[in-house]
Amino acid sequence: MAERFIKSNKIRIGDISISYHTKKAKTESTKTIIFLHGFPFNKNMWREQLENLADDVEGIALDIRGHGNSTSGHGFFSIDVFAKDLRVFMEKLEIEQAVLCGISMGGYIALRAYQIFPDKISGLILADTHSKADSNAAKQKRFDSIQAVLNHGRRPFAIGFVENIFASQSIEERPEAVELIKSSIRRNSVNTICATLLGMASRTDTTDVLPTVAVPTLLIRGTADKITALQDMVDMHHALPSASFIELENCGHLPNLENPEHFNKLINDFVARI
Ligand code: MLT
Numbered sequence: 001m002a003e004r005f006i007k008s009n010k011i012r013i014g015d016i017s018i019s020y021h022t023k024k025a026k027t028e029s030t031k032t033i034i035f036l037h038g039f040p041f042n043k044n045m046w047r048e049q050l051e052n053l054a055d056d057v058e059g060i061a062l063d064i065r066g067h068g069n070s071t072s073g074h075g076f077f078s079i080d081v082f083a084k085d086l087r088v089f090m091e092k093l094e095i096e097q098a099v100l101c102g103i104s105m106g107g108y109i110a111l112r113a114y115q116i117f118p119d120k121i122s123g124l125i126l127a128d129t130h131s132k133a134d135s136n137a138a139k140q141k142r143f144d145s146i147q148a149v150l151n152h153g154r155r156p157f158a159i160g161f162v163e164n165i166f167a168s169q170s171i172e173e174r175p176e177a178v179e180l181i182k183s184s185i186r187r188n189s190v191n192t193i194c195a196t197l198l199g200m201a202s203r204t205d206t207t208d209v210l211p212t213v214a215v216p217t218l219l220i221r222g223t224a225d226k227i228t229a230l231q232d233m234v235d236m237h238h239a240l241p242s243a244s245f246i247e248l249e250n251c252g253h254l255p256n257l258e259n260p261e262h263f264n265k266l267i268n269d270f271v272a273r274i
Contacts (some may be wrong), residue, residue, distance in 0.1 A: 004205050013088045019043070019069035020062035020089075026055040031122070033097040034086070034133040035061040038128075038254070039200065040193050042068030043183030047100075048260040054268055060098075064090065064109070066192035068184070075191065077199035079105075080187040082111040090120055099123035099271055103256060105196070105229065111206040114213060124213065125267055126219030127220040128253050130232035131239070133205035142197040149193050157193070158185035167224035177257040194235055196209070210239035217243035218270045222258060233240045244270075 004022050021043050025031075033053070035046040035077065044060035045247040053059045063070035064082050086109065099122055102110035114121055126253025134142070149157050162182055163171075171178055185193075217240055221233050237245040246266055 004250060011089065011092055013092055016065055016071045016149045017071035018062055018065075018089055019211070020060055021046070021050060023053055023059040025058040030056055030058050031271055031274060032058045032060065032095050033125075034095075034098045034100055034266070035059065035103035036066070036086070036100060036109050037061070037064065038104035038106055039183060039196050039261075040067065040188045042187065043144060044068070044180060044184065045103075045254070045257060048084055048202065049081065049256055049264060049267065052260075052264040052268070054272060057268075060093075060095075062086075064106075067188055072192060072195070074190075075110070075195055077195040079108045079112050079199060079203040081199070082109045083116055086113055087117050087120070096120070097122040099125065099274060101125035101127070101239055102129060103127040104128040104129050104253065108200065108203055108206070111209060112204070114208060115209045118212075118214070121215055123215050123270065124217045125270060126217065126236070127263075128222060128225050128228040128233075128257060130228060130236050131206040131210055132232055132235075133203055134201050135251075137192060139201040140255065143202045144199050149190055154186050154188070154193065155191060158182050158274060161185060164226055165212075165253045167222060167258060169224075169249050169250045170252060170254075170258040174258060177254070180257070181254070207236075207239060211241060216270065216274055218266065219243055219245040220255060220263065220266060221245075221247050222253060223247050223249050223256040224251060225253045229255045 010017050010019050037045050043061035043063045050059045100110040107126040182197040248255045256263045
């Protein structure tokens with residue numbers, strides 16, 4: 001079973017401890033791919049990807065500050081802080097270069113990381129994400145969500161979130177994915193959920209970096225994604241010098257869980273070409 005090659009570890013970086021899964025490569029010459037989860041999930045959303053990586057690829061899926069089993073540290077979350085955590089994490093693990101695969105919030109982090117330390121990034125896979133900052137309306141929605149979580153707790157938030165996040169076909173056919181996401185949301189503390197909502201509301205627009213991206217880039221979106229608008233990804237595609245954009249049918253916001261077979265083939269073919 002491929003599963004046994006996945007190990008869980010913890011590493012201290014600055015004021016936090018980062019929890020991560022690794023799937024070691026079986027060969028000597030290796031490439032590294034780092035998976036960045038969305039909000040408010042954790043590293044377990046990438047298990048199927050880790051399990052199906054090619055033998056010459058080392059895969060790492062980490063819990064972003066405050067999420068899953070990583071600690072929160074100072075508690076002042078921002079996409080900028082998450083990207084800087086990633087840089088220190090890569091330095092500590094002596095990873096010279098990696099492909100970053102980020103979904104949604106993970107994509108915001110990957111793009112900010114490319115702005116700060118492009119030389120450590122050998123490729124970008126950006127799924128159901130975009131480069132724009134929140135509009136005023138989007139910020140207000142996050143502030144309303146914070147109030148709702150503070151007043152009513154995580155459970156109703158998780159239920160509403162899940163209904164929005166998956167394609168209806170996935171809700172019927174992928175109950176294990178739906179359960180994984182529900183339980184991931186509930187495992188994060190109220191503080192983490194609220195601090196991350198504020199962190200996303202305060203993120204900077206990374207559109208300026210797109211024309212400078214000099215590494216292979218793959219954009220993926222579920223055609224039934226109700227959270228990341230198609231136009232935002234089309235705009236990002238046009239601004240990138242050379243990127244492929246693939247849409248996955250019958251998938252919502254989390255195509256890696258909704259159609260892992262197709263998603264895995266896309267990322268494996270992409271990494272093989274790097
Ligand atoms: C995510 O999945 O990470 C979130 O939907 C991102 C966001 O709310 O902007």
